[in-house]
Amino acid sequence: MTDAQLPFAAALESLAKCVPQNLIRPKVGIICGSGLSTLAASLTDTVYVPYGEIPGFLISTVDGHKNSLVFGLCGDVPVVAMLGRFHAYEGYPFQKIMFPVRVMARLGVKNLIVTNASGSLNPNIPVGTIVVLHDHLGIPNLSGFNPLLGPQHDKKIPRFLPTSNAYSTSLRRLFFHAVHELGFNLDDFAEGTYAWVSGPTYESPAEGRFIRAAGADVVGMSTVPEVLAAKEEGLEVIALSLVTNFVIIPDTYRSIKAEVKAQLEGKIVEDPLQPVVSHQEVLEIGLKKAEIMRAIVERVVQKIP
Numbered sequence: 016m017t018d019a020q021l022p023f024a025a026a027l028e029s030l031a032k033c034v035p036q037n038l039i040r041p042k043v044g045i046i047c048g049s050g051l052s053t054l055a056a057s058l059t060d061t062v063y064v065p066y067g068e069i070p071g072f073l074i075s076t077v078d079g080h081k082n083s084l085v086f087g088l089c090g091d092v093p094v095v096a097m098l099g100r101f102h103a104y105e106g107y108p109f110q111k112i113m114f115p116v117r118v119m120a121r122l123g124v125k126n127l128i129v130t131n132a133s134g135s136l137n138p139n140i141p142v143g144t145i146v147v148l149h150d151h152l153g154i155p156n157l158s159g160f161n162p163l164l165g166p167q168h169d170k171k172i173p174r175f176l177p178t179s180n181a182y183s184t185s186l187r188r189l190f191f192h193a194v195h196e197l198g199f200n201l202d203d204f205a206e207g208t209y210a211w212v213s214g215p216t217y218e219s220p221a222e223g224r225f226i227r228a229a230g231a232d233v234v235g236m237s238t239v240p241e242v243l244a245a246k247e248e249g250l251e252v253i254a255l256s257l258v259t260n261f262v263i264i265p266d267t268y269r270s271i272k273a274e275v276k277a278q279l280e281g282k283i284v285e286d287p288l289q290p291v292v293s294h295q296e297v298l299e300i301g302l303k304k305a306e307i308m309r310a311i312v313e314r315v316v317q318k319i320p
Protein backbone atom coordinates (compact mmCIF):
# COMPACT_ATOMS: atom_id res chain seq x y z
CA MET A 16 0.00 0.00 0.00
CA THR A 17 1.25 3.52 -0.77
CA ASP A 18 0.19 6.68 1.04
CA ALA A 19 -1.86 7.63 -2.02
CA GLN A 20 -4.12 4.63 -1.35
CA LEU A 21 -4.81 5.53 2.28
CA PRO A 22 -8.47 6.39 3.00
CA PHE A 23 -8.05 10.03 4.02
CA ALA A 24 -11.42 11.18 2.68
CA ALA A 25 -13.31 8.32 4.34
CA ALA A 26 -11.58 8.88 7.70
CA LEU A 27 -12.27 12.62 7.67
CA GLU A 28 -15.86 12.06 6.60
CA SER A 29 -16.53 9.54 9.37
CA LEU A 30 -15.02 11.88 11.98
CA ALA A 31 -17.04 14.84 10.69
CA LYS A 32 -20.19 12.78 11.27
CA CYS A 33 -19.58 12.15 14.97
CA VAL A 34 -17.46 15.08 16.18
CA PRO A 35 -19.17 18.44 16.82
CA GLN A 36 -18.14 21.61 14.96
CA ASN A 37 -16.34 23.18 17.95
CA LEU A 38 -14.01 20.16 18.26
CA ILE A 39 -13.40 18.99 14.70
CA ARG A 40 -10.59 21.50 14.01
CA PRO A 41 -8.13 20.66 16.82
CA LYS A 42 -5.08 22.84 17.22
CA VAL A 43 -2.97 20.33 19.12
CA GLY A 44 -2.59 16.56 18.74
CA ILE A 45 -1.40 14.26 21.50
CA ILE A 46 -0.24 10.66 21.18
CA CYS A 47 -0.47 8.77 24.46
CA GLY A 48 2.23 6.13 24.91
CA SER A 49 2.13 2.88 26.88
CA GLY A 50 0.18 3.39 30.09
CA LEU A 51 -0.23 7.12 29.43
CA SER A 52 -3.81 7.30 28.17
CA THR A 53 -4.81 9.26 31.29
CA LEU A 54 -3.18 12.28 29.63
CA ALA A 55 -6.60 12.85 28.09
CA ALA A 56 -8.13 13.35 31.56
CA SER A 57 -7.43 17.10 31.17
CA LEU A 58 -9.97 17.35 28.36
CA THR A 59 -13.58 18.48 28.75
CA ASP A 60 -16.56 18.14 26.38
CA THR A 61 -14.95 14.91 25.18
CA VAL A 62 -16.08 12.81 22.25
CA TYR A 63 -14.51 9.35 21.95
CA VAL A 64 -14.29 7.70 18.55
CA PRO A 65 -13.14 4.05 18.68
CA TYR A 66 -10.36 3.30 16.18
CA GLY A 67 -12.50 0.48 14.80
CA GLU A 68 -14.98 3.09 13.51
CA ILE A 69 -12.40 5.19 11.64
CA PRO A 70 -11.51 3.97 8.14
CA GLY A 71 -7.78 3.32 7.85
CA PHE A 72 -7.13 3.16 11.59
CA LEU A 73 -5.68 -0.01 13.06
CA ILE A 74 -6.26 -1.63 16.44
CA SER A 75 -3.40 -1.55 18.94
CA THR A 76 -2.90 -5.02 20.33
CA VAL A 77 -0.71 -3.84 23.22
CA ASP A 78 -1.80 -3.64 26.89
CA GLY A 79 -2.01 -0.03 28.02
CA HIS A 80 -3.21 1.24 24.61
CA LYS A 81 -6.90 2.06 24.53
CA ASN A 82 -7.83 2.29 20.85
CA SER A 83 -9.84 5.52 20.79
CA LEU A 84 -9.37 8.93 19.31
CA VAL A 85 -10.65 11.52 21.76
CA PHE A 86 -11.64 15.07 20.83
CA GLY A 87 -12.07 17.64 23.57
CA LEU A 88 -11.14 21.00 25.00
CA CYS A 89 -8.04 21.63 27.08
CA GLY A 90 -9.12 24.92 28.67
CA ASP A 91 -10.46 26.50 25.53
CA VAL A 92 -8.00 24.83 23.15
CA PRO A 93 -9.47 22.13 20.89
CA VAL A 94 -7.31 19.02 21.10
CA VAL A 95 -7.33 15.53 19.64
CA ALA A 96 -5.60 12.68 21.46
CA MET A 97 -4.75 9.16 20.38
CA LEU A 98 -5.38 6.81 23.29
CA GLY A 99 -2.94 4.21 22.12
CA ARG A 100 -0.74 3.88 19.08
CA PHE A 101 0.36 1.32 16.54
CA HIS A 102 3.80 -0.26 16.47
CA ALA A 103 5.80 -1.95 13.72
CA TYR A 104 6.34 -4.99 15.94
CA GLU A 105 2.58 -5.63 15.83
CA GLY A 106 3.09 -6.47 12.18
CA TYR A 107 1.65 -3.20 10.91
CA PRO A 108 3.02 -1.35 7.85
CA PHE A 109 4.56 2.05 8.44
CA GLN A 110 2.07 3.85 6.18
CA LYS A 111 -0.73 2.72 8.46
CA ILE A 112 1.20 3.46 11.64
CA MET A 113 1.70 7.05 10.44
CA PHE A 114 -1.84 7.46 9.08
CA PRO A 115 -3.40 8.93 12.27
CA VAL A 116 -0.77 11.68 12.34
CA ARG A 117 -1.53 12.57 8.74
CA VAL A 118 -5.26 12.58 9.57
CA MET A 119 -4.59 14.91 12.53
CA ALA A 120 -2.72 17.25 10.19
CA ARG A 121 -5.66 17.25 7.77
CA LEU A 122 -8.01 18.07 10.67
CA GLY A 123 -5.95 21.21 11.28
CA VAL A 124 -3.50 20.13 14.00
CA LYS A 125 -0.36 22.29 13.94
CA ASN A 126 1.44 21.02 17.04
CA LEU A 127 1.96 17.40 18.01
CA ILE A 128 2.85 16.17 21.50
CA VAL A 129 4.16 12.61 21.30
CA THR A 130 4.66 10.56 24.45
CA ASN A 131 6.19 7.15 25.00
CA ALA A 132 7.63 4.79 27.57
CA SER A 133 11.32 3.98 27.27
CA GLY A 134 14.26 2.25 28.87
CA SER A 135 17.16 4.36 30.13
CA LEU A 136 20.68 3.73 28.89
CA ASN A 137 22.08 6.70 30.75
CA PRO A 138 23.04 6.28 34.43
CA ASN A 139 22.18 9.96 34.99
CA ILE A 140 18.57 9.42 33.86
CA PRO A 141 16.76 7.38 36.52
CA VAL A 142 13.49 5.47 36.23
CA GLY A 143 10.52 7.82 36.48
CA THR A 144 12.26 10.70 34.67
CA ILE A 145 10.46 12.51 31.89
CA VAL A 146 12.96 13.06 29.08
CA VAL A 147 12.34 15.79 26.53
CA LEU A 148 13.73 14.44 23.29
CA HIS A 149 16.16 16.63 21.40
CA ASP A 150 17.13 14.03 18.81
CA HIS A 151 16.55 10.48 17.74
CA LEU A 152 18.61 7.58 16.50
CA GLY A 153 16.38 5.56 14.22
CA ILE A 154 18.10 2.19 14.01
CA PRO A 155 15.62 0.98 11.31
CA ASN A 156 16.17 4.27 9.42
CA LEU A 157 19.84 3.41 9.13
CA SER A 158 19.32 -0.19 8.10
CA GLY A 159 16.96 0.04 5.16
CA PHE A 160 13.66 0.32 7.03
CA ASN A 161 13.05 4.06 7.05
CA PRO A 162 9.27 4.53 7.48
CA LEU A 163 9.29 7.08 4.65
CA LEU A 164 10.71 4.68 2.06
CA GLY A 165 8.42 4.49 -0.93
CA PRO A 166 6.94 6.57 -3.72
CA GLN A 167 6.61 10.30 -3.13
CA HIS A 168 2.88 10.52 -2.48
CA ASP A 169 2.60 14.28 -2.36
CA LYS A 170 4.80 16.60 -4.41
CA LYS A 171 4.42 19.32 -1.75
CA ILE A 172 6.31 17.13 0.73
CA PRO A 173 10.10 17.18 0.38
CA ARG A 174 11.55 13.94 -1.01
CA PHE A 175 14.58 14.35 1.29
CA LEU A 176 13.20 15.35 4.67
CA PRO A 177 15.69 17.05 7.01
CA THR A 178 15.53 15.67 10.54
CA SER A 179 18.12 17.83 12.27
CA ASN A 180 15.24 20.07 13.35
CA ALA A 181 12.71 17.34 14.18
CA TYR A 182 12.05 18.46 17.77
CA SER A 183 10.73 21.99 18.11
CA THR A 184 12.92 24.25 20.20
CA SER A 185 9.99 26.56 20.95
CA LEU A 186 7.80 23.72 22.25
CA ARG A 187 10.70 22.42 24.34
CA ARG A 188 11.13 25.89 25.80
CA LEU A 189 7.39 25.99 26.62
CA PHE A 190 7.75 22.60 28.31
CA PHE A 191 10.43 23.78 30.72
CA HIS A 192 8.54 26.99 31.48
CA ALA A 193 5.47 24.85 32.23
CA VAL A 194 7.56 22.65 34.54
CA HIS A 195 8.72 25.73 36.44
CA GLU A 196 5.27 27.30 36.63
CA LEU A 197 3.80 24.11 38.07
CA GLY A 198 6.39 24.16 40.85
CA PHE A 199 8.48 21.22 39.69
CA ASN A 200 12.26 21.28 39.77
CA LEU A 201 13.75 21.59 36.27
CA ASP A 202 16.62 19.36 37.34
CA ASP A 203 14.24 16.43 37.80
CA PHE A 204 13.61 16.48 34.03
CA ALA A 205 16.11 15.48 31.38
CA GLU A 206 16.85 16.15 27.73
CA GLY A 207 18.08 13.33 25.58
CA THR A 208 18.31 11.27 22.45
CA TYR A 209 15.79 8.47 21.83
CA ALA A 210 16.91 5.36 20.02
CA TRP A 211 14.10 3.77 18.05
CA VAL A 212 14.25 0.00 17.68
CA SER A 213 11.63 -2.20 16.08
CA GLY A 214 11.00 -4.37 19.15
CA PRO A 215 9.24 -6.48 20.29
CA THR A 216 12.28 -7.78 22.18
CA TYR A 217 13.77 -5.66 24.91
CA GLU A 218 17.50 -5.10 24.38
CA SER A 219 20.09 -7.75 25.01
CA PRO A 220 23.03 -6.31 27.00
CA ALA A 221 25.16 -6.15 23.84
CA GLU A 222 22.40 -4.34 21.94
CA GLY A 223 21.99 -1.92 24.84
CA ARG A 224 25.72 -1.18 24.92
CA PHE A 225 25.74 -0.69 21.14
CA ILE A 226 22.90 1.83 21.24
CA ARG A 227 24.41 3.60 24.24
CA ALA A 228 27.79 3.80 22.52
CA ALA A 229 26.03 5.32 19.51
CA GLY A 230 24.85 8.21 21.69
CA ALA A 231 21.31 7.37 22.80
CA ASP A 232 20.04 8.12 26.29
CA VAL A 233 16.78 6.17 26.13
CA VAL A 234 15.41 3.46 23.88
CA GLY A 235 11.90 2.57 22.80
CA MET A 236 9.77 1.01 20.08
CA SER A 237 7.68 3.89 18.72
CA THR A 238 7.58 7.65 18.16
CA VAL A 239 10.06 8.07 15.31
CA PRO A 240 7.64 7.03 12.52
CA GLU A 241 5.04 9.45 13.95
CA VAL A 242 7.60 12.25 14.24
CA LEU A 243 8.73 11.73 10.64
CA ALA A 244 5.14 11.81 9.38
CA ALA A 245 4.44 14.92 11.45
CA LYS A 246 7.48 16.67 10.00
CA GLU A 247 6.40 15.73 6.48
CA GLU A 248 3.03 17.28 7.29
CA GLY A 249 4.71 20.46 8.54
CA LEU A 250 3.80 20.08 12.23
CA GLU A 251 5.76 21.35 15.22
CA VAL A 252 6.67 18.36 17.39
CA ILE A 253 7.60 17.78 21.00
CA ALA A 254 8.29 14.24 22.22
CA LEU A 255 8.27 13.27 25.90
CA SER A 256 9.67 9.95 26.97
CA LEU A 257 8.90 8.49 30.38
CA VAL A 258 11.70 6.25 31.60
CA THR A 259 10.06 3.11 32.94
CA ASN A 260 13.12 0.89 33.42
CA PHE A 261 16.86 0.67 33.08
CA VAL A 262 18.24 -1.23 30.15
CA ILE A 263 20.53 -3.83 31.68
CA ILE A 264 23.98 -3.21 30.19
CA PRO A 265 26.66 -4.71 32.46
CA ASP A 266 30.21 -4.33 31.17
CA THR A 267 31.10 -7.77 32.46
CA TYR A 268 29.26 -11.06 32.20
CA ARG A 269 28.75 -13.56 34.97
CA SER A 270 31.07 -16.46 34.12
CA ILE A 271 29.21 -19.74 34.31
CA LYS A 272 32.52 -21.48 33.51
CA ALA A 273 34.08 -19.93 36.63
CA GLU A 274 31.05 -20.92 38.70
CA VAL A 275 31.22 -24.53 37.54
CA LYS A 276 34.96 -24.61 38.27
CA ALA A 277 34.28 -23.25 41.77
CA GLN A 278 31.57 -25.86 42.29
CA LEU A 279 33.95 -28.59 41.17
CA GLU A 280 36.37 -27.33 43.82
CA GLY A 281 33.60 -27.84 46.39
CA LYS A 282 32.74 -24.14 46.82
CA ILE A 283 29.14 -23.03 47.37
CA VAL A 284 27.99 -20.85 44.48
CA GLU A 285 24.98 -18.60 44.96
CA ASP A 286 22.59 -18.23 42.02
CA PRO A 287 21.93 -14.46 42.01
CA LEU A 288 18.55 -13.14 40.98
CA GLN A 289 18.85 -11.73 37.47
CA PRO A 290 16.49 -8.82 36.92
CA VAL A 291 14.64 -8.60 33.60
CA VAL A 292 12.35 -5.87 32.29
CA SER A 293 8.64 -6.53 31.74
CA HIS A 294 5.79 -4.63 30.11
CA GLN A 295 3.96 -4.83 33.47
CA GLU A 296 6.74 -2.74 35.04
CA VAL A 297 6.50 -0.30 32.12
CA LEU A 298 2.76 0.15 32.72
CA GLU A 299 3.18 0.52 36.49
CA ILE A 300 5.68 3.39 36.16
CA GLY A 301 3.40 4.93 33.54
CA LEU A 302 0.54 4.85 36.04
CA LYS A 303 2.69 6.43 38.77
CA LYS A 304 3.96 9.28 36.63
CA ALA A 305 0.95 9.86 34.38
CA GLU A 306 -0.44 12.61 36.61
CA ILE A 307 2.73 14.72 36.42
CA MET A 308 2.93 14.16 32.68
CA ARG A 309 -0.77 15.11 32.36
CA ALA A 310 -0.38 18.35 34.33
CA ILE A 311 2.62 19.45 32.27
CA VAL A 312 1.08 18.51 28.93
CA GLU A 313 -2.07 20.42 29.90
CA ARG A 314 0.00 23.52 30.71
CA VAL A 315 2.04 23.21 27.51
CA VAL A 316 -1.16 23.04 25.45
CA GLN A 317 -2.42 26.23 27.12
CA LYS A 318 0.85 28.01 26.39
CA ILE A 319 1.06 27.19 22.68
CA PRO A 320 0.52 30.51 20.89
Ligand SMILES: O=P(O)(O)O[C@@H]1C[C@H](O)[C@@H](CO)O1
Nearest residue numbers: 048049131132236237294297
Ligand atom coordinates in the same frame (compact mmCIF):
# COMPACT_ATOMS: atom_id res chain seq x y z
O1 LIG B 1 4.01 2.89 22.79
P1 LIG B 1 5.21 3.09 23.64
O2 LIG B 1 6.43 3.42 22.87
O3 LIG B 1 4.95 4.09 24.76
O4 LIG B 1 5.45 1.68 24.34
C1 LIG B 1 6.66 1.15 24.81
C2 LIG B 1 7.37 0.42 23.70
C3 LIG B 1 6.61 -0.88 23.65
O5 LIG B 1 5.44 -0.72 22.92
C4 LIG B 1 6.26 -1.13 25.08
C5 LIG B 1 7.26 -2.02 25.73
O6 LIG B 1 7.01 -2.16 27.11
O7 LIG B 1 6.31 0.15 25.74
Ligand SMILES: Nc1nc2[nH]cnc2c(=O)[nH]1
Nearest residue numbers: 132133134234235236297
Ligand atom coordinates in the same frame (compact mmCIF):
# COMPACT_ATOMS: atom_id res chain seq x y z
N1 LIG C 1 13.16 -1.02 23.36
C1 LIG C 1 12.69 -0.74 24.57
N2 LIG C 1 11.47 -0.22 24.68
C2 LIG C 1 11.03 0.05 25.93
N3 LIG C 1 9.87 0.59 26.32
C3 LIG C 1 9.91 0.67 27.68
N4 LIG C 1 11.06 0.20 28.14
C4 LIG C 1 11.77 -0.20 27.07
C5 LIG C 1 13.09 -0.76 26.91
O1 LIG C 1 13.82 -1.02 27.86
N5 LIG C 1 13.48 -1.00 25.64
